[in-house]
Amino acid sequence: MAKVKKKKTSRYAKLKRGSKARTKNRAASRGGTPDPTNPKRVAAILARPDEAYPVAICELKHANPLQLVISTILSAQCTDVRVNQVTESLYKKYPNAKAFAYANPAELEQEIRPTGFFRNKTKSVIGASKAIVEKFGGEVPRTMEEILTLPGVARKTANVVLGTAYGIPSGVVVDTHVLRLSRRLELTKHEDPKNVEQDLMKILPKDKWIQFSHQLIWHGRRVCVARNPKCIQCNLESICNSKDKTV
Numbered sequence: 001m002a003k004v005k006k007k008k009t010s011r012y013a014k015l016k017r018g019s020k021a022r023t024k025n026r027a028a029s030r031g032g033t034p035d036p037t038n039p040k041r042v043a044a045i046l047a048r049p050d051e052a053y054p055v056a057i058c059e060l061k062h063a064n065p066l067q068l069v070i071s072t073i074l075s076a077q078c079t080d081v082r083v084n085q086v087t088e089s090l091y092k093k094y095p096n097a098k099a100f101a102y103a104n105p106a107e108l109e110q111e112i113r114p115t116g117f118f119r120n121k122t123k124s125v126i127g128a129s130k131a132i133v134e135k136f137g138g139e140v141p142r143t144m145e146e147i148l149t150l151p152g153v154a155r156k157t158a159n160v161v162l163g164t165a166y167g168i169p170s171g172v173v174v175d176t177h178v179l180r181l182s183r184r185l186e187l188t189k190h191e192d193p194k195n196v197e198q199d200l201m202k203i204l205p206k207d208k209w210i211q212f213s214h215q216l217i218w219h220g221r222r223v224c225v226a227r228n229p230k231c232i233q234c235n236l237e238s239i240c241n242s243k244d245k246t247v
């Protein structure tokens with residue numbers, strides 16, 4: 001009689017099955033409650049990135065608040081790596097707000113061209129620098145109200161600059177990574193950055209607003225990527241119920 005060969009189950013397949021079952025059980029046992037944003041779970045979600053990324057920082061290279069404003073404007077629809085390549089020589093040629101404010105637009109357009117959307121970005125860089133020189137004495141303002149008056153500066157840029165350059169927790173930076181991870185970790189059900197930020201500001205302690213967004217950005221770039229997140233490497237896996245999980 002022919003022997004029936006037992007199919008070997010790989011360690012990875014077992015892990016994947018176990019994780020899916022855990023996720024399902026957790027979701028089932030919740031039955032809609034308790035709230036995934038309860039303080040105990042939020043504390044656990046905050047603790048894991050602290051272990052993985054204790055020194056997560058903004059990856060846009062800058063030496064002062066003005067450079068961070070400009071780098072953040074340039075980073076729209078562009079990688080930080082590309083922005084850093086462009087700004088290395090840019091900040092040598094334009095050392096202060098005055099230099100950017102009265103730059104030749106056609107020249108600046110060509111210099112920042114690799115970052116994309118260079119015509120609009122040139123208008124924003126020159127407009128913001130002019131306002132900094134003419135309305136704020138050459139200093140990037142330190143309040144949300146004032147910084148939002150700079151051309152090309154919206155709430156995300158304002159939070160980046162106030163948080164990273166001045167250490168002021170004005171809000172939570174919600175970029176594409178923070179938005180995706182906040183949804184995967186059930187910290188919000190919203191899909192638009194404005195409402196996601198409001199949810200995060202309600203759930204997270206204020207002294208975590210700046211660091212947690214840096215950590216989520218790092219995690220989103222390295223592990224919890226948009227397609228095929230590397231859940232097997234993720235230290236949040238045991239508390240993540242996302243349908244996007246790959247284990």
Ligand code: SF4
Nearest residue numbers: 224229231234237240
């Ligand atoms: S387990 Fe996967 S989906 Fe969940 S946070 Fe980690 S990498 Fe992202």
